[in-house]
Amino acid sequence: xxxxxxxxxxAQASSESLWILVDSEQxxxxxxxxxxxxxxxxxxxxxxxAGFNDNLALLANVSVQANTQLLGLGKSxxxxxxxxxxxxxxxxxxxxNKFKQxxxxxxALPADLHALFVLSLTQAAYGYxxxxxxxxxxxLETIHLIASQTTLDEAQLKLIHAVQSGQNFAxxxxxxxxxxxxxxxxxxxxxxxxxxxxxxxKVTVLDEQQMAxxxxxxxxxxxxxxxxxxxxxxxEYNAQIDQAPVVLVGKGxxxxxxxxxxxxxxxxxxxxxxxxxxxxxxxxxxALCEAQLPIHVVGAIAAAENMPSAHATRPGDIVTxxxxxxxxxxxxxxxGRLVLCDTLTYIKRFNxxxxxxxxxxxxxxxxxxxxxxxxxxxxxxxLAQDLQQAGEQSLDRVWRMPVxxxxxxxxxxxxxxxxxxxxxxxxxxxxxxFLERFTRDYRWxxxxxAGTAWLSGATKGATGRPVPxxxxxxxxxxxxxx
Ligand code: BES
Ligand code: MN
Ligand code: ZN
Numbered sequence: 001x002x003x004x005x006x007x008x009x010x011a012q013a014s015s016e017s018l019w020i021l022v023d024s025e026q027x028x029x030x031x032x033x034x035x036x037x038x039x040x041x042x043x044x045x046x047x048x049x050a051g052f053n054d055n056l057a058l059l060a061n062v063s064v065q066a067n068t069q070l071l072g073l074g075k076s077x078x079x080x081x082x083x084x085x086x087x088x089x090x091x092x093x094x095x096x097n098k099f100k101q102x103x104x105x106x107x108a109l110p111a112d113l114h115a116l117f118v119l120s121l122t123q124a125a126y127g128y129x130x131x132x133x134x135x136x137x138x139x140l141e142t143i144h145l146i147a148s149q150t151t152l153d154e155a156q157l158k159l160i161h162a163v164q165s166g167q168n169f170a171x172x173x174x175x176x177x178x179x180x181x182x183x184x185x186x187x188x189x190x191x192x193x194x195x196x197x198x199x200x201x202k203v204t205v206l207d208e209q210q211m212a213x214x215x216x217x218x219x220x221x222x223x224x225x226x227x228x229x230x231x232x233x234x235x236e237y238n239a240q241i242d243q244a245p246v247v248l249v250g251k252g253x254x255x256x257x258x259x260x261x262x263x264x265x266x267x268x269x270x271x272x273x274x275x276x277x278x279x280x281x282x283x284x285x286x287a288l289c290e291a292q293l294p295i296h297v298v299g300a301i302a303a304a305e306n307m308p309s310a311h312a313t314r315p316g317d318i319v320t321x322x323x324x325x326x327x328x329x330x331x332x333x334x335x336g337r338l339v340l341c342d343t344l345t346y347i348k349r350f351n352x353x354x355x356x357x358x359x360x361x362x363x364x365x366x367x368x369x370x371x372x373x374x375x376x377x378x379x380x381x382x383l384a385q386d387l388q389q390a391g392e393q394s395l396d397r398v399w400r401m402p403v404x405x406x407x408x409x410x411x412x413x414x415x416x417x418x419x420x421x422x423x424x425x426x427x428x429x430x431x432x433x434f435l436e437r438f439t440r441d442y443r444w445x446x447x448x449x450a451g452t453a454w455l456s457g458a459t460k461g462a463t464g465r466p467v468p469x470x471x472x473x474x475x476x477x478x479x480x481x482x
Contacts, residue, residue: 001122001164002142003157005150009033009105015144016099017067019091021108023076024050030108034068050074053086069094076108081116081395088120096125096140103144114152115160116395118145119468122164128175128461159291163394163471166287167464173279174454174462178255178272183223183231183303186252186278190233190301193282197289202239206232206346216342217319218327222335223304225259225312230304232343235285236350237297244353245296246477248285248470249343251336251359252278252303259306259332261315267456274336276453276462277358278303283467288474295478298350302339306332318416322346323438328416336361337420337431341438354383354443356473357435358466359450364427366451373399374452374466377432378445387445387469390476396469398447403432 009018022030027050031039036058042048048056050072058068071090073079095102104121106114121143127136145152173181173189187205194203208229211219216232223230236245253274257263263271278301285299313319317329322345329338336359347355365375373391376398378384384400391397410422410430418437422430432446452465 001125001140003118003160004142004144005152005154005157006144006146007148009103009146015101015103017069017095017102018105019069019071019102020105021073021087022050022070023108024072024074025076026108031070052079052083053090055090073108076110079110079113081113084113084117084120084395085124088117088124092121092124092140096138098139100139101142101144102140103146105146106150107146107148111147111149111151114147114150115156118152118157118160119163119395122160123167126168126171126464128172130172130176159471159475162287162291163468165290166283166471167467169286170276170279170283170467171462171464173282174273174276174464176272178305181272181275182228182254182305183252184229186254186275186282186301186303187231187233189282190235193235193286193289200237200289200292201285202236204234211342214322214346215320216322216346218321218338219302219304219342221313221317221319221329222253222259222306222338225309225332226305226307228254228305230339232346233301233303234347235282235299237285237288237299238295241294241296243296243481245298245350246474247298247300247347247350247352247355248281249340249347249355249357250278250281250299250301251275251340251357251361252301253336253339254303254305256306256333256335257308259335260308260312261331261333262308263333270454270456270460273454273462274360275303276360277449279462280358280449280453280465280467280470283464284470284474287467287471291471293474293478295474295481297474298347298352300343300347302343304335304339306335321438325418325437326416328413328419330413330419331421334420334431337434340435344435344438348441352442354445355439356387356445356447356470358447358470360453361446361448362428362431362450364431365448368401368428369399369451371451371455373397374469375428375448376400376445377403377429377448379403379436380443380445383443383445386476387473390473391469393476394468394472396466396472398466398469401432402429403436403446407433
């Protein structure tokens with residue numbers, strides 16, 4: 001989706017339809033720059049009050065544009081950012097199949113919501129039809145934004161465009177099934193990105209032999225059950241900047257059967273989404289390349305498939321991690337922490353300023369927080385605050401959960417340094433506590449996106465979260481550093 005910006009109608013002559021946002025308290029004022037014939041009669045006859053998300057089609061009675069739609073905000077000063085997605089969907093769903101270009105008058109919307117609303121429009125426009133014979137008939141290409149006063153500018157639109165393409169890339173990767181999107185496929189996607197941006201991006205791929213040489217036996221304990229070999233991929237963005245990098249580590253389990261601790265069959269198809277953390281890292285790196293943000297970032301993805309087989313890890317097996325700590329694998333379905341712990345040790349070589357891992361780590365996090373906010377775990381109050389703020393700013397929110405010392409004893413093992421599960425209570429927390437043992441040499445936060453990375457039911461599909469959050473976090477850092 002492309003956007004143009006202007007301060008008054010008429011927009012581009014080529015625009016085929018006009019949407020005007022209207023405040024229920026200022027309906028007349030919002031419309032007084034438009035010549036609408038018999039406006040009072042129309043409003044009376046239709047009893048249109050511009051309530052939230054109520055729309056009214058003005059067909060032949062507007063001289064400026066044949067097809068004009070009013071879309072109500074309710075009282076705009078009471079409008080919450082979290083309601084923008086619904087408005088965006090109303091506009092996109094009814095225009096997407098019909099018009100190549102539309103105009104949209106945002107003037108009634110509070111200016112501090114303009115950027116988020118544009119982002120919501122791009123999110124509503126996503127569709128996934130790669131494996132459908134009958135393709136989506138989306139024709140909408142350009143939205144001409146009209147605002148009498150706005151904080152939006154070309155630089156911001158460029159950033160939104162970058163977030164959009166990174167988020168869509170993450171959604172596409174997430175939606176691709178396990179027979180297409182497996183560890184080597186994710187590595188190939190990273191290599192293809194590096195080819196596209198040779199001056200900005202350097203990609204390296206570790207194979208299983210290299211991992212064995214490094215002593216990454218927790219990672220290998222997961223991938224050895226699969227015929228698809230595992231990969232650890234690093235993507236270094238903007239290495240030439242003299243600055244310690246932010247390192248983003250993504251869980252890339254391309255399919256999670258649970259291994260020998262096999263998952264129940266019902267809904268197991270959704271475990272193709274278990275690589276959405278890795279997808280969000282790839283999406284963020286792509287967005288950075290497009291926006292060319294002046295910041296040093298390293299992405300690392302831990303890509304493996306978790307399968308049961310004669311080669312698979314048995315419950316009770318003990319392995320040594322790259323850090324030297326030994327792990328008793330009591331449940332092979334707690335595999336995300338196993339592929340992540342060795343990757344979190346490996347990335348120390350980049351001397352990170354801070355590390356954020358992103359993982360569809362626990363069903364317990366979905367029970368705790370549902371599908372609205374991602375779980376945020378970090379001992380670092382300042383980092384927590386920065387991530388919470390970025391979440392609010394990008395409409396990609398997080399909620400802080402504890403990673404306290406008192407939970408660590410739940411991971412005690414009679415046979416090894418640590419067990420890979422912590423029992424029935426506080427499952428999202430004990431998973432975070434497991435990772436915490438491997439992150440003591442740097443500032444670190446963990447995002448459990450098990451609930452937010454995809455939707456189920458009628459709207460099943462990857463969301464591309466938390467690409468908006470991560471990009472906002474990085475953009476904020478550029479601002480405070482420069
Ligand atoms: N990928 C799953 C977590 C998950 C489950 C995400 C359901 C979204 C929906 C993870 O690998 C897993 O299986 N976790 C186990 C951990 C348990 C064995 C301690 C879980 O949550 O059941
Ligand atoms: Mn699992
Ligand atoms: Zn998993």
